[in-house]
Amino acid sequence: MQESAEDNRFIAYIVANKWMAFAIAFIILLRFSFIGVMGAMPQDAYYYFYGQHFALSYFDHPPAIAWILRAFTDLFGRHVFVIKLADTLVTIGTLLAFYRLSRCFLSRSRARNGLLWLYSTLMVTILSLVSTPDVPLLFFWCLSLIAVYQAVFEERKAYWIWAGIAMGLAFDSKYTAIFLPAGAVLYLLLSQQHRRYLWSPWFFISILLFCLTILPVVIWNVDNNFASFRFQSSERVGGIEFHPLDFFGVIGHQAAILLPVLLGVLCYYGYKFVRKYKWHITRIPASQLFLLCFFVPIFGIFLLISPIYWVKINWMMPAYITGIIWVSTWVTLKYLRWQWICSLVVHLALAVEIIFYPVPIHSDDTMIGWSGLGAGVKELAAEYPDDFIFSADDYKTSAMLNLYLGRMVYSKNIMGENALQFDFIGTDINALRGRNAIFINSLTDVNDAVDELAFIKKLSPFFHAITPLPPIVVKQHGRVVRKFLVFRCMDYHPPLLKD
Template identity: 55%
Template sequence: MKIKSFRDDLHTAYTENRWLVLSALFILLLRLAFIGLMGLMPQDAYYTFYTEHPAASYYDHPPGIAWVLKIFTTVLGKKVYAVKLADTVVTLLTLAFFYRLSLRFLSRVKASNALLLFSSTLMITILSLVSTPDVPLMLCWTVSLLCLYKAVFLEKKVYWLLAGVMMGLAFDSKYTAVFLPAGLLLYLALSATHRKWLGTAWPWLSLVLMVVASAPVLWWNVQHDFASFRFQSTGRARGIAFSVTDFLGVLAHQAAILAPVLFFSLLWILYKIIRKYKAKLWTVQDHTLFLLCFFLPIFLAFLSISFIYWVKLNWMMPAYITGVIWVSRYFSHRMIRWQQAWAVVIHVALAIELRWYPVPVRSDDVWVGWGRMAGAVMALKRAYPADFIFSADDYKTSAVLNFYLEEMVYGQNIIRKPALQFDYVGTRLAALQGKNALFINSIPRIGNEVSEKRFADSLRRYFRNVYPLRPIEVKRGERLVRKFLVYRCEYYLPGRPGISER
């Protein structure tokens, strides 16, 4: 009977909202096409690098994304499509649990609307195509909320235990998961109906289980002088400076990943709710309060920080799980149609960009040219088989070359610069003394190579001789789209002026 009822709901939704359903399917098909169309991103390569150096955790992020990629690359091989498929499958699971969570707060029709709004965003497309810690975080966050709902509202005590484990797995994905226990305690403190739980052992046992499930991350940090925690906290504080421009930039990229109708409607309705309830938001209905407690803290925290620090577009993503469920209540059919129209336009524009690349991206965070560059480096390596290879653009070129080449490609720790996880993979740089190297230097802004060439000259501090080879150029037709400078560096001197090893 349940299957028949669900089938009837789908039929009714299709006949009444044919354009909306077809547009959602169109976006889904585009995403599946993007798996084969979109090239390797540096983030894909970097987190695959994690999988090749198994550890309890890693310097800049917990191991969740490494676990996901390890499963898929073990089964399908270290292929670009395997990495993209991993992201897509996990994100589809997130959508499935999002719908189940929505049904706890909304009618079937409203839950379907919430799913439509959420699933058609550029945010979901990014999660489906680019490997980041947010991919497993979003899944674990959604399942955690579903478990917490059943524990709190349905009083099914076993779900307190499951929620603790899932919150721990969320923390094993990304440190943003600290907002989960914060949201839980905030809700229980504000809810007159469910405050009673604070006087029982269950929420506290749930938090204990979260800590237990987070043990790999905690253990790694203890072993490494809390390096990862320091990097993600005090390490980021160095870039603090007041900037209204950064705040406006954050509003712009959040509007892009959600589509303007959804994002600005969310801001407007939030303003109206705050104005209505003023300092007494806890007096709203319990279900609404639950949604807001897992939306407002993370959303407002990062929105406030954006005045003094550049907030990346993915940092607020978990907030939108309950944020979209909450705001979808206020969406009329007309607003949903406008949102969906924006979503289709954005995804068609993305498809054009991925296929023909009409708008060059002046950054190394791009999907174009990495494979061809790696092929050129393989050919170059045949001419200099004894040379080791390194790059120094934070992690991107080194990670990509590690993905494609069957040898260790080094990061910028070769020249005594912090190199993220490359500092923690057990390489002994002193063993490279006296060897020659090939240095690959990406040019994010083609035609402006002065600073890159000047940087290459600084390599002479670490090698007896440095001279340029023919650069690697990647073209689409007659158009130059990527360029990499190549240098031969002779006789490595790690002791001049000295490189610390880990």
């Protein structure tokens, strides 16, 4: 009866707050419409490229997102909207799993509010429309926490099995998932009530199943000299520099993906919580302690290292799963209304940017212009059918051309430089000796080609002659939005590779 009354009050609140109702309806419509409207992002193309070269794991990340995109594109075809559909459907699964997890801690009305908090964020829009390892990570993250909760709080021993498998699948999505078993161990260490599970055979079975589930990633790393593990650990540490203002940059981009209202709510209740409990961990209710063990370590660690290492916008995403559930215990509908009004403004701006592109993005991390590049390079490939095609940024242009052309497009490995996953697909560049090539160089600023033209000197040792061709110019609404320099490179000489 009480939950029915709360449901009625919630419906009455939504009806009375028409702006909030409009915002919810608009953002639902926007996200689904962009499955077909939004162009491919470089990340979409790169992880699609992963999947087209099936492997146990990959250089930058574990394999889950690649396997998902391979399954969808094999079933429904090599289309951008199929890639977006895959991201959207997995993210819907995440939202459903999040609600199920919320119900472990909250009443139905509070859990529904928590779902609305999460759904309002730009984070969900990114997950729905851009292929990244975070897409499957957050899905398996929620499933893992449901299973651990059932095993610990409901004493359902079989759920230790599902917890181990789900945590392993999360790790097969992204290495950040190591915080899942770490968070479980941290909670069991801090909880007097549940500490006994640390010595339970069921807990060890869970860890064993975790280890078995991540075997594809481990085997790939063993076979490839631990390339991925090294890239994501020691090689990243090598880039440490002290930039104290980056702390505020991280706060800024987290406010962008959560929206300022939600980030403010998290900080406010975090402050109140510290004042109330200080270091008296034993006084913290078990359910709150559980949620915090999967929120505070991720959020806190990345925030602490931000002055010495640039923290990417998506690294903290898993923390917000339990963080949102935690604050939903107290936060009122009044703040949720302001969150949705803020979300409406942000998504309207996003829609205008995607459709009309009023603010140029001086970066290759954009959905604008890539299909035009694909069409232009198809014409070049027809004119010079025996030439191979390559680019020389980290992965973006090469991956996008692989997607739009449906053929192998090479990267910096042509110059003997490290080329991320392009180095791990068995390419024999010596087989290209003597062939001519088409080189594509993306301009991040259509009005500034100085650096890109200067880069051509780096190609000189590998070709007998390099001739500029007309650039590929992409227009939208009568305005130049992207420009790509094109060069024909004659008689390829591969670099001398070290043994």
